[in-house]
Amino acid sequence: MINSGLKALSQNLADRKISSVELTRAYLERIDAHNGAVNAFITVDAEASLAQAKAADARIALGDAKPLTGIPIAHKDIWCAKGWRTTCASRMLENFRAPYDAHVIERFNEAGAVILGKTNMDEFAMGSSNETSWFGPVKNPWDQERVPGGSSGGSAAAVAAALTPAATGTDTGGSIRQPASLCGVSGLKPTYGLVSRYGMIAFASSLDQGGPLARTAEDLALLLDVMVNFDPRDSTSLDRPEEDYSRMLEAPLNGLRIGLPREYFGDGISGDVRTAVEAAIDEYRKLGATTVEVGLPASELSVPAYYVIAPAEASSNLSRFDGVRYGFRAEEYTDLLDMYCKTRAQGFGAEVKRRILIGTYVLSHGYYDAYYLQAQRIRRLIARDFSQAFEQCDVIMSPTSPSTAFGLGARMTDPVQMYLSDIFTLAANLAGLPGMSIPCGLDSAGLPVGLQIIGNYFSEARMLNVAHLYQRQTDWATRMSPVAAS
Amino acid sequence: MDWEIVIGLETHAQLSTRSKIFSGASTAFGSPPNTQACAVDIALPGVLPVLNIDAVGKAIRFGIAVGATVNRRSVFARKNYFYPDLPKGYQISQYETPVVEGGQVAIQLDGVEKIIHLTRAHLEEDAGKSLHEDFHGMTGIDLNRAGTPLLEIVTEPDMRSAEEAVEYAKTLHALVRWIDICDGNMQEGSFRCDANVSVRKRGSDQLGTRREIKNLNSFRFLQQAIEYEARWQIEHLEEGGNIQQATVLFDPDSGQTRLMRTKEDAHDYRYFPDPDLLPLEIDDAWLERTREDMPELPAVRRQRYQNELGLSAQDTVLLVSDRETADYFEATLAAISTGDRAAAAKLAANWINGELAAALNRAELELPASPVSASALAGLISRVIDKTLSSKLAKEVFDGLWSGAGSADEIIDKRGLRQISDSGAIEKLVDEVIGANEQQVADYLGGKQKAFNSLVGQVMKASKGKANPAQVNEILKQKLDKR
Numbered sequence: 017m018i019n020s021g022l023k024a025l026s027q028n029l030a031d032r033k034i035s036s037v038e039l040t041r042a043y044l045e046r047i048d049a050h051n052g053a054v055n056a057f058i059t060v061d062a063e064a065s066l067a068q069a070k071a072a073d074a075r076i077a078l079g080d081a082k083p084l085t086g087i088p089i090a091h092k093d094i095w096c097a098k099g100w101r102t103t104c105a106s107r108m109l110e111n112f113r114a115p116y117d118a119h120v121i122e123r124f125n126e127a128g129a130v131i132l133g134k135t136n137m138d139e140f141a142m143g144s145s146n147e148t149s150w151f152g153p154v155k156n157p158w159d160q161e162r163v164p165g166g167s168s169g170g171s172a173a174a175v176a177a178a179l180t181p182a183a184t185g186t187d188t189g190g191s192i193r194q195p196a197s198l199c200g201v202s203g204l205k206p207t208y209g210l211v212s213r214y215g216m217i218a219f220a221s222s223l224d225q226g227g228p229l230a231r232t233a234e235d236l237a238l239l240l241d242v243m244v245n246f247d248p249r250d251s252t253s254l255d256r257p258e259e260d261y262s263r264m265l266e267a268p269l270n271g272l273r274i275g276l277p278r279e280y281f282g283d284g285i286s287g288d289v290r291t292a293v294e295a296a297i298d299e300y301r302k303l304g305a306t307t308v309e310v311g312l313p314a315s316e317l318s319v320p321a322y323y324v325i326a327p328a329e330a331s332s333n334l335s336r337f338d339g340v341r342y343g344f345r346a347e348e349y350t351d352l353l354d355m356y357c358k359t360r361a362q363g364f365g366a367e368v369k370r371r372i373l374i375g376t377y378v379l380s381h382g383y384y385d386a387y388y389l390q391a392q393r394i395r396r397l398i399a400r401d402f403s404q405a406f407e408q409c410d411v412i413m414s415p416t417s418p419s420t421a422f423g424l425g426a427r428m429t430d431p432v433q434m435y436l437s438d439i440f441t442l443a444a445n446l447a448g449l450p451g452m453s454i455p456c457g458l459d460s461a462g463l464p465v466g467l468q469i470i471g472n473y474f475s476e477a478r479m480l481n482v483a484h485l486y487q488r489q490t491d492w493a494t495r496m497s498p499v500a501a502s
Numbered sequence: 503m504d505w506e507i508v509i510g511l512e513t514h515a516q517l518s519t520r521s522k523i524f525s526g527a528s529t530a531f532g533s534p535p536n537t538q539a540c541a542v543d544i545a546l547p548g549v550l551p552v553l554n555i556d557a558v559g560k561a562i563r564f565g566i567a568v569g570a571t572v573n574r575r576s577v578f579a580r581k582n583y584f585y586p587d588l589p590k591g592y593q594i595s596q597y598e599t600p601v602v603e604g605g606q607v608a609i610q611l612d613g614v615e616k617i618i619h620l621t622r623a624h625l626e627e628d629a630g631k632s633l634h635e636d637f638h639g640m641t642g643i644d645l646n647r648a649g650t651p652l653l654e655i656v657t658e659p660d661m662r663s664a665e666e667a668v669e670y671a672k673t674l675h676a677l678v679r680w681i682d683i684c685d686g687n688m689q690e691g692s693f694r695c696d697a698n699v700s701v702r703k704r705g706s707d708q709l710g711t712r713r714e715i716k717n718l719n720s721f722r723f724l725q726q727a728i729e730y731e732a733r734w735q736i737e738h739l740e741e742g743g744n745i746q747q748a749t750v751l752f753d754p755d756s757g758q759t760r761l762m763r764t765k766e767d768a769h770d771y772r773y774f775p776d777p778d779l780l781p782l783e784i785d786d787a788w789l790e791r792t793r794e795d796m797p798e799l800p801a802v803r804r805q806r807y808q809n810e811l812g813l814s815a816q817d818t819v820l821l822v823s824d825r826e827t828a829d830y831f832e833a834t835l836a837a838i839s840t841g842d843r844a845a846a847a848k849l850a851a852n853w854i855n856g857e858l859a860a861a862l863n864r865a866e867l868e869l870p871a872s873p874v875s876a877s878a879l880a881g882l883i884s885r886v887i888d889k890t891l892s893s894k895l896a897k898e899v900f901d902g903l904w905s906g907a908g909s910a911d912e913i914i915d916k917r918g919l920r921q922i923s924d925s926g927a928i929e930k931l932v933d934e935v936i937g938a939n940e941q942q943v944a945d946y947l948g949g950k951q952k953a954f955n956s957l958v959g960q961v962m963k964a965s966k967g968k969a970n971p972a973q974v975n976e977i978l979k980q981k982l983d984k985r
Binding site: 095096102104109112114115116118213214215216217218220221222248249250251252328329331332334335336337338340341352356376379380381384388 | 546547773778
């Protein structure tokens with residue numbers, strides 16, 4: 017049962033072959049048994065989860081079930097969930113209990129889903145390896161000496177280790193796609209504005225976007241149906257007609273035009289990654305797709321642009337963590353300034369402080385034009401590149417990450433090397449485009465490789481269709497990590 | 503040496519919306535601390551601002567009222583600094599592109615009009631309050647005020663004296679109340695000014711270095727602070743000193759300004775566009791709707807009173823000092839059915855600016871709470887116009903209206919105050935007085951004008967004040983001159 021997709025789980029619940037309480041308990045037992053090894057969860061509250069499961073069972077009995085009713089789902093610990101400790105993996109919020117639900121949590125609650133727990137992540141979503149968490153690093157279920165990617169590393173690892181059928185994540189520069197790639201699961205970052213950011217603790221507001229992680233594209237479609245919803249409490253939320261993201265899953269791929277950006281297939285990609293991605297593209301050709309080389313010349317500037325804009329917004333977004341109203345406050349201080357300094361010095365980890373400093377610097381008087389405004393210009397160039405590319409193709413494909421999972425600690429001393437793990441994913445955030453990652457092979461060490469699919473704005477249903485038909489044709493999505501198999 | 507004072511004002515007008523500028527919490531004043539601060543106001547993790555359209559509508563009203571450009575697209579920016587009563591660690595304001603640019607306010611000082619140009623007006627949120635009393639060695643934070651909508655109205659350095667600055671502030675204060683965007687309650691901080699003051703040698707076209715006096719919440723403090731600050735700067739310069747750009751606070755107890763911070767330790771606010779809010783777009787339809795909804799502005803109304811009703815500039819300045827007074831005046835005038843419009847207007851203006859204003863002042867009441875309604879006052883004035891009442895007895899009737907003794911007609915009848923305009927009756931009184939005062943009659947005929955006034959007084963007294971004084975004068979004169 018734990019290897020079933022959401023549709024099958026839903027069917028089994030409807031047929032009363034299993035109850036939500038039984039299903040939830042089964043996953044809670046797996047978390048008990050395996051979380052020590054992967055550290056994917058920060059908070060588990062069996063009592064709260066089982067109470068929701070019981071309510072879901074009652075709803076199923078009444079015939080009032082929706083597709084996700086009774087299904088346990090893990091949430092990245094960046095989403096506020098009423099009554100749940102919500103830490104953002106920071107000491108700053110170690111004991112913060114959210115007094116309200118994020119819009120996304122409300123949507124899952126309305127759908128009758130069960131909150132299985134809150135997953136580990138990089139502190140305030142800043143990181144690409146899930147090593148910056150105050151609650152310790154997440155281990156990759158495929159090889160516990162390696163990182164799961166980040167920042168949604170806990171969510172990706174939990175799905176890969178079969179500790180949850182599905183999870184939510186957030187993606188600011190690749191934080192859903194890169195860990196999905198490194199953990200061998202599927203993940204999707206929607207078009208900016210589709211998923212409400214209300215109740216999602218902000219990292220970089222103009223880039224942050226919530227999205228789902230699961231085994232397959234078919235599962236992602238069901239999750240997206242719940243997550244995408246207009247929310248007037250988020251001024252950047254888009255008011256669009258409701259979509260059924262599963263509606264095109266089976267549409268044939270004949271005539272699909274795949275754009276291959278030459279900049280994304282250059283040096284710096286590991287041989288195994290290149291081989292796996294090229295094999296996947298060959299598979300698409302067999303499915304009737306054609307390929308065309310496209311240019312995204314401004315993409316090479318996405319790393320510097322991103323590392324100006326994201327820290328700038330973060331430096332301001334994280335100012336509210338000042339020890340005054342909630343969260344961590346240093347125990348001893350002499351005056352107000354000392355309280356601020358010690359609280360923030362002790363409450364934030366090194367990577368968060370680094371980005372606050374970078375962000376403060378680039379917004380400073382005399383530097384703003386040279387950094388922040390220049391980065392915004394690059395951002396427009398990147399978006400223009402994509403819009404030109406999409407005149408020639410329907411989707412763009414590339415490796416999600418230049419390499420497979422790297423060793424724990426391997427890049428912690430070299431931030432630039434760490435930042436380069438997101439080189440292929442950043443551009444979609446800067447342009448606001450939807451992007452996803454699906455498993456497309458294993459490297460020689462047996463570690464998963466991810467294929468990135470970037471679509472045009474609001475083309476999520478088509479992207480899921482593209483991913484789904486590949487997943488029917490190949491078995492990469494159903495390969496089990498050693499932890500999942502145990 | 504001859505110095506010129508140069509003043510620019512930045513005024514924070516609290517917009518009278520029901521809820522806050524970026525949250526749904528109430529803006530009502532005076533609730534227990536932190537009972538009107540919702541998740542957004544407290545800046546809980548994950549919350550987001552949503553712009554209150556009503557606040558924008560009020561900013562547009564202001565822009566139209568001062569003849570400014572209302573920008574079709576303006577941008578909210580974050581002003582970053584740490585302070586315990588600033589929950590997000592930044593204030594949402596407008597920086598490079600404000601909602602209102604330009605415009606002007608005309609002030610009247612000693613009968614002379616002067617134009618004060620506005621630089622801009624922008625929307626922003628207020629901070630909370632730090633409470634230092636009641637917390638020994640600690641500070642309490644009240645976030646009820648956090649997120650209250652403000653319109654910051656910035657002038658050019660157009661004012662040249664504390665009097666001009668106060669007159670501008672008063673005119674602006676009346677205007678924002680007139681167009682119903684701010685309640686103007688200065689004690690509650692709904693309208694407060696920062697004054698940028700510099701001095702220069704008269705004739706110079708260079709501006710001196712300015713110092714900014716923060717948070718002046720009464721016209722008196724504004725006047726005192728500017729006067730003290732300008733004097734201080736002049737003395738300092740004459741002693742050979744330099745003025746350093748600085749922010750100062752005014753201490754009402756000592757009447758002095760004192761240094762808060764200099765430019766060196768000024769914050770770098772690191773402004774940048776707020777990514778949580780879309781640019782504010784105002785279309786022509788919105789502007790047009792607002793324009794149609796605007797009341798007649800005080801300057802227009804003042805001009806109309808002068809042109810159509812022939813009122814003096816002095817009368818009209820008082821009548822349009824706030825919308826309640828002007829509306830009261832119009833209601834009074836409309837209810838006077840008799841007589842010539844100009845005469846009725848003049849009488850109404852005199853009564854409202856005179857007797858009524860004085861009575862309200864004595865009772866410490868505002869016009870809307872006046873015990874004498876516009877129609878009641880009109881009833882009184884109508885009886886003055888048709889000569890039923892002498893102006894002396896009219897005051898007695900007014901007192902009756904004030905104390906709730908009924909309408910003017912009821913009071914006149916009850917107390918028998920109807921003016922005697924029957925010439926036969928007056929002639930009889932005059933004959934009696936002449937007969938009883940031979941000496942004074944002789945004095946008058948001998949050339950003493952005073953004696954005439956005394957005789958008039960006696961006729962009036964004999965009529966218990968009810969005789970028409972003009973008729974008494976006329977008849978008395980005729981009869982004496984016949985002698």
